[in-house]
Amino acid sequence: xxxxxxxxxxxxSLSVSRGGREVLHDVTFGLPAGRITGLVGPSGGGKxxxxxxxxxxxxHVSGEVRVxxxxxxxxxxxxxxxxxxxxxxxxxxxxVRENLVYFAALLGxxxxxxxxxxxxxxxxxxxxxxxxxxxxxQRSRVSLAMALLGEPRLLVLDEPTVGLDPLxxxxxxxxxxxxxGAGRTLLVSSHVMDExxxxxxxxxxxxxxxLAHATPAELLGRTGTSDLDDAFxxxxxxxx
Amino acid sequence: MTGAVATxxxxxxxxxxxxxxxGLLLGVPAALMAIFRVVYQHQHSGFERAGPALMVIFPLxxxxxxxxxxxxxxxxxGTLERLLTTPLSRISLLAGYALAFTLLAIIQAGVVTALSxxxxxxxxxxxxxxxxxxxxxxxxxGLGLGLLASAFAHSEFQVVQFFPATILPQLLxxxxxxxxxxxxxxxxxxxxxxxxxxxxxxxxxxADQPGASAAAVGDLAVVLAFAVAAILLGALTLRRRxx
Numbered sequence: 001x002x003x004x005x006x007x008x009x010x011x012x013s014l015s016v017s018r019g020g021r022e023v024l025h026d027v028t029f030g031l032p033a034g035r036i037t038g039l040v041g042p043s044g045g046g047k048x049x050x051x052x053x054x055x056x057x058x059x060h061v062s063g064e065v066r067v068x069x070x071x072x073x074x075x076x077x078x079x080x081x082x083x084x085x086x087x088x089x090x091x092x093x094x095x096v097r098e099n100l101v102y103f104a105a106l107l108g109x110x111x112x113x114x115x116x117x118x119x120x121x122x123x124x125x126x127x128x129x130x131x132x133x134x135x136x137x138q139r140s141r142v143s144l145a146m147a148l149l150g151e152p153r154l155l156v157l158d159e160p161t162v163g164l165d166p167l168x169x170x171x172x173x174x175x176x177x178x179x180x181g182a183g184r185t186l187l188v189s190s191h192v193m194d195e196x197x198x199x200x201x202x203x204x205x206x207x208x209x210x211l212a213h214a215t216p217a218e219l220l221g222r223t224g225t226s227d228l229d230d231a232f233x234x235x236x237x238x239x240x
Numbered sequence: 241m242t243g244a245v246a247t248x249x250x251x252x253x254x255x256x257x258x259x260x261x262x263g264l265l266l267g268v269p270a271a272l273m274a275i276f277r278v279v280y281q282h283q284h285s286g287f288e289r290a291g292p293a294l295m296v297i298f299p300l301x302x303x304x305x306x307x308x309x310x311x312x313x314x315x316x317x318g319t320l321e322r323l324l325t326t327p328l329s330r331i332s333l334l335a336g337y338a339l340a341f342t343l344l345a346i347i348q349a350g351v352v353t354a355l356s357x358x359x360x361x362x363x364x365x366x367x368x369x370x371x372x373x374x375x376x377x378x379x380x381x382g383l384g385l386g387l388l389a390s391a392f393a394h395s396e397f398q399v400v401q402f403f404p405a406t407i408l409p410q411l412l413x414x415x416x417x418x419x420x421x422x423x424x425x426x427x428x429x430x431x432x433x434x435x436x437x438x439x440x441x442x443x444x445x446x447a448d449q450p451g452a453s454a455a456a457v458g459d460l461a462v463v464l465a466f467a468v469a470a471i472l473l474g475a476l477t478l479r480r481r482x483x
Contacts, residue, residue, distance in 0.1 A: 058481060087318035
């Protein structure tokens with residue numbers, strides 16, 4: 001049994017409507033603190049909406065979402081939750097470093113942290129470049145570095161490795177592992193199943209409902225399959 | 241406060257990477273003022289009438305356009321959403337924009353005023369400092385109206401269409417073309433409701449009366465009140481939670 005303090009995010013009977021259509025239907029789950037949970041499933045399944053709800057920027061939410069013991073979106077959480085958006089939101093007409101310096105000031109982060117993070121996401125060489133001129137993979141690392149600013153206890157990262165080469169992807173998963181080792185909780189979305197295998201737990205979301213929430217090994221065991229793609233297909237067949 | 245200063249610094253850094261926009265913001269009003277002077281070459285009294293009004297119209301036009309597009313980009317690029325997940329308050333965000341744009345407007349007004357009162361021979365009896373302050377207040381008004389326009393637009397195409405919708409009527413009725421005193425009672429009543437009428441009244445008072453006349457200071461206060469109201473109303477449109 002997990003006690004409450006071991007749970008970083010807890011959602012009960014969560015339903016969310018966007019544009020008059022319900023996209024999450026009565027979802028209940030808990031994310032263990034200090035672990036990496038992979039949020040996977042087909043696109044359009046509600047992954048981004050679920051992440052936005054946890055961060056507290058989503059409207060039309062019913063049910064209860066508690067983050068680090070507080071209601072999602074509480075003012076006190078704004079220093080504790082790092083959010084890497086899918087849109088890779090950064091100022092196009094600022095350099096990489098200037099973007100980080102601005103958000104560091106807003107979060108009251110240490111001055112040296114900007115340079116540390118530039119090194120962590122391997123963007124030192126591009127630090128002076130305008131974001132406008134970056135490649136897609138570089139932009140997603142800017143977004144990631146921005147989410148890591150301050151000392152967030154919970155990191156919500158929407159498709160952080162999309163468009164990255166295998167080497168860089170390996171490097172970033174090493175970084176995620178290191179962060180979770182330091183006690184941070186990570187919620188990382190992906191539509192690629194092989195990334196789910198790198199997570200401690202997998203939350204499978206399909207058509208706004210939780211199809212499964214288990215460790216990768218449990219998912220394989222439960223479905224009698226040898227890879228997570230097959231496990232996903234089997235689960236869909238079992239529960240049409 | 242640190243949030244506002246950090247935001248103002250960020251906005252000015254964005255502009256610094258865009259020297260063409262800075263050049264246009266500072267150079268175009270001065271060039272237009274010079275053209276105006278030449279247009280009224282044989283009728284200096286016409287320049288004495290319209291010239292001062294232009295000094296408060298430039299900051300309205302430029303700051304409305306710059307801020308409506310800048311804030312629309314904040315909304316559509318995801319940076320606003322990201323900002324609102326940080327401890328930055330919405331008022332600090334807008335205060336940052338206000339600081340940066342007012343500074344820019346004051347530099348713009350300084351250039352235009354120096355040129356107009358110097359080389360172009362415009363006569364302003366009142367306080368030059370107050371002329372520049374009034375231009376700064378109008379810039380804040382432009383920011384507030386631009387912020388509101390950005391809330392009702394989904395694209396840059398739409399947001400610039402708010403210019404003829406919200407700014408042009410004010411320019412037609414503010415006393416630039418026809419003195420407000422000679423307008424019919426209906427038009428006059430409408431123009432009484434529009435902030436730019438007070439800005440133009442104020443600059444005319446400054447042009448005619450020495451020092452900082454009570455009438456000019458009163459008009460400045462009205463413009464500031466409209467500006468603050470527009471910015472606060474606009475702040476309500478920056479929602480932390482979106483669809």
